[in-house]
Amino acid sequence: MIEQRRTVGSDPLDVALTALISAPAAPHVVDVGGGSGTRAVPLAMKGCRVTVVDSSADALAILHRRAEDAGVAGQVAGVQADAELLATVIPSGGADLVLCHHLLEEVDDPAAVIAAVAAAVRPGGRVSVLVAGRLGAVLGQTLAGRFAEARVLLADADGRYAATDPLRRRFDAAGIASLLTAAGLQVESVTGVGVLSGMVSWAARQAVPGGDGELAGLEAAAAMHPALLEIAADLHVVARRPAAQASAGAAAGVGEEARPAQRATAGSAAGEGTDVPSG
Numbered sequence: 001m002i003e004q005r006r007t008v009g010s011d012p013l014d015v016a017l018t019a020l021i022s023a024p025a026a027p028h029v030v031d032v033g034g035g036s037g038t039r040a041v042p043l044a045m046k047g048c049r050v051t052v053v054d055s056s057a058d059a060l061a062i063l064h065r066r067a068e069d070a071g072v073a074g075q076v077a078g079v080q081a082d083a084e085l086l087a088t089v090i091p092s093g094g095a096d097l098v099l100c101h102h103l104l105e106e107v108d109d110p111a112a113v114i115a116a117v118a119a120a121v122r123p124g125g126r127v128s129v130l131v132a133g134r135l136g137a138v139l140g141q142t143l144a145g146r147f148a149e150a151r152v153l154l155a156d157a158d159g160r161y162a163a164t165d166p167l168r169r170r171f172d173a174a175g176i177a178s179l180l181t182a183a184g185l186q187v188e189s190v191t192g193v194g195v196l197s198g199m200v201s202w203a204a205r206q207a208v209p210g211g212d213g214e215l216a217g218l219e220a221a222a223a224m225h226p227a228l229l230e231i232a233a234d235l236h237v238v239a240r241r242p243a244a245q246a247s248a249g250a251a252a253g254v255g256e257e258a259r260p261a262q263r264a265t266a267g268s269a270a271g272e273g274t275d276v277p278s279g
Helices: 012-020 040-045 057-069 083-088 110-120 134-143 147-155 173-182 211-224 246-251 256-270
Strands: 028-032 049-054 076-080 095-101 121-132 186-193 234-240
Touching (some): 012 234, 028 110, 040 049, 040 057, 040 076, 049 057, 057 076, 110 173, 121 134, 121 173, 173 186, 173 234, 186 211
Parallel strands (some): 028 049, 049 076, 095 121
């Protein structure tokens, strides 16, 4: 298995998630497949209420110890359940933000998991999905001299290099965006995590003063470049569950004269943040 290429500077996922939890106060975050709480506990320390849903009792035990050590045990709950059964433990629309990080590569039915995730987040709430990138893996295998594996991975429908591949699938930007869109989510952004920095040697970073800082800036720009992001080790997608449509207002007794304004508002919301880089 090829080691993931790492970015320099601040963790881009921490930066992205911090922006997503800026409102409302004390948001409810559901981390599906969150395991031992490497994301959940830091989010709780930022003021979130976090529910981790994971099938592993051992991982959840580590989560509780980690939360206790960090002083946020009261803000973190662990629930043992499979991702496909998310609806049995999280009420529909019960989360402000749902994380699904490095889970879709391993589950039996990614579409079913994303459908459950979409149902769990409230209207107007957001979903954060992190998946292994197909072309990043091709590049990683190539740089490691495993040319035959890279060729198989490039052609394989699931982005695998062999039957012994530890992952069941990898994604490109268009594929993961389509999966979320099919579940009724509006994709707001697709960015790369670990695009260029892993290819740069320590000597090259130190060749000029401030080399790490310059590389961090380059990495941030590459993460959003529609072509370069495809070679990232991971792809990070932020999507939103659309707000209720105008018909919901009619069902609640809204007068006919109010409906045109509601439709205009709903149309504006549906058009925000849908500029997705193409692969």
